[in-house]
Amino acid sequence: MAEHKEEMRDITFRINRFNPQVDNKPYFDDYTIPVEKGITVLRALNYIKEHVDATVSFRAFCQAGICGSCGMRINGISKLACTTQVWDELERCKVANVIKVEPLRNMPLIKDLIVDMDPMVDKMKKYSSWVESIMPEEKMGEKEFLVSEEEFLEYDKATDCILCASCMSECSILRANKEYVGPAILLKSNRMNVDSRDGANNMRIAELVKDHGVWDCTHCYRCQETCVKSIPIMDDIHGVREDALISRGVKDTSGARHAEAFMEDLPKKGKLIEATLPIRTNGMGWTLKNLLPMAFKMILKRRTPPPPPLVKPAKGIKKFREEFKEMTDHVKQDQKDQKK
């Protein structure tokens, strides 16, 4: 067989550098190396470390996409270096053949591409990211729980999580508030909550509805879009919210009331009745105290939302509702058929 040569190209890796002992702030170093098609970003980084500059520092362990060590931002998006092909990244370069490599965001930087994971571990502890077994310890090992395949499938995807923290790095709330629980922990929380072997749902939910908890998520879906294991993280975040609202009866928080107000308005009018939203979310007292000055300003600028009786249903809402119902009925039927 003739020797088959893969395509080679000179590619520049623009790598974030920071040594806290010397540098005041991070900067970039460029490394241009010959790269063969089929090579991953991690292998390129290893090459740079072994052959060009041994001081370039990053974490890597399994090199097979299962340990989660090598999470970093490549061309601006958080992912694993070991499962990212250099050639795929070339299409996403802002400057041709220059791949930008930066550390994960929203966690303290230690050196070059290495960030401190301790804040995530601390949150696992704070939000009880473990199964609190309903089996007493002295009885453990005697018999197995009976678990249906359907239940297993409920948390199967969530247990793919390797805690690489890509979602934490992409989360838009964590950027503003480092105390926010974060998508990875919410995912774990729901994974535990739907597990029939766990008996700590109430305790977990009680912590999650507090400040910096589940209600702070703004549904930007960045976590789910970037999850390296393609886990539908938002489903789990919604799971936590539903749990908080419905089964646990936690309706006594502003977040829950806010969500309820949406649920109340949307089916009726297809839009939100904004005038009364602050009252329904935070109560009359709070609204008068905090929003009265703003309300006056809004009147002056003629920006006040219309009073409830004047809110007209959204155009075409009736037709949309019919079509939506038809669509969901179809989906439900499909799911039923598949199960059979």
Add this chain to the structure above:
Amino acid sequence: MKPFDIVVVGGGGSGLYAAMEAMKTNPSLNIAVLSKVYPNRSHTSAAQGGANAALANKAKDDTVDMHIFDTIKGSDYLADQDAVEVLCSEAPKIIRELDNIGTPWSRMDDKTIAQRPFGGAGRPRCCYCADKTGHTILQSLYEQCLKKGVFFFNEYFVLNLATGVSKSKGLIAMNMRTGKVEAFPARTVILATGGYAKMYWNRSSNAAGNTGDGQAIAYRAGIPLKDMEFVQFHPTGLRKSGLLVTEGARGEGGYLVNRNGDRFMSNYAPEKMELGPRDLVARSIETEILEGRGFESPAGPYMHLDLTHLGADLIKLRLPQIREMSMYFEGVDPIDEPIPIRPTAHYSMGGIDTDISGRTVMDGVYAAGEAGCVSVHGANRLGGNSLLDILVFGRITGRTAAEEAGKFEPAEISAVELKAKEEELRDYMKPSGHYERYGALREELGHTLGKNVGIFREASEIQKGISGISELKERFKHVRVFDTSDVFNTNLMQVLELKNMLDLAETVAAGAYAREESRGSHTRTDFPKRDDEKWHKHTTYTWVNGKPEIGEKPVTMGKHELQERTY
């Protein structure tokens, strides 16, 4: 720092189980886990297939005795039978215990834990969670340790055992965050640092950090190692990277096919076919390749692992990770095309010599998991027995240490000693005229071992390997660390890991040379037969003036007599 009652080195399955069990045995103990990575990164996470236990959920007639026999036969009769008995009879309990603390096992229609067939096993007894079993077990154990309040010292690299006077114990470790060398006085130390198969470097399925650190520090402290020549080659590593395709892929019905389109295993194990034991399947693939029936490629010759007939649904449900890896690293979707594979160094049967309770010859020092050698795997480990080993013996060792911690004293480690160690590390950074790059040495070590001490071995080849390793050790003296910073010096850490691999590689090669027979994973083309008269015994290695001195230890027998091993 306050002395600990137990310091566990390594945060994989055995280390975490040991910590959890020790905490359970005596909640008043002060227990720490030291790991060079965050524990959830440990290589246990890469175990895909599952863990064996005779639960008899799938095959109602499965028994612990059958599991014992399969394991002993699989070991080519080198396993200690008392240890195997413990392993197999504890197995059902440990799987249930994991279920009880939340490990997500795949399930059968009757809601019990699912089991699938695995190589060398007479019944389908491998319990699994899709193809991410090790990952989910590791997560469960880490979560439970967090819950129980175990102290974690993450990203600490252990430099040596502090053996001090009489019975005092402790460790010296480098804090990666600061570069400081710190003392960990402790009454007992459990070494649970995983295997050493990464010394085969590019022909290995292991994580970059499986460099045998625990074995190396024990060895240099005078604790004997055992059976180091037995390194298992997994039959199905990906062609380019050596990364692993689980045996579960064959368990689910995958075929091994050569260039002529033949399922060649019919010539080697007509009954078990693809599900023969690993040593046999790996040798069969290599033989096919050597005799010219392999596929050719720039990345070397390879074979096909064909899953296409299993269908998209089953592959997606049971082998999702394998599909992902084949696509990432080989550009092949196993739903449409066969996966290119070749045997890859995967598991170290050898390790620190321990008794059945995890004790080493040194008071207060214990070892468990792949770092230890009880031995339950003998000359060849069965698929699904490694997770089981780390769980069962991690637990037993944790309990032993918890019960015995009161007998020993923590060592006093002086500031002078720490300073000297720091100086020693600084020496690697001193500029000199002639220097060596660690990357090149590491790659050469892997190449030498793969070529001279690989699947097929022969006296003159192993000799070449031995002198090759000596040469590399000589060159290592000039190795230079270019990163002079204190904070997270991965350059320094990788050099220290290479040092550990070089010391251990000597024992592997020395054992391979000494053992003039073929048994399990150790195949001597110049001694193709098993020689029970001369070699039905364990090999031991003691560090004497920097070289391994070879000794021997009898195999503990039981009710299973020596038999010829055929499948």
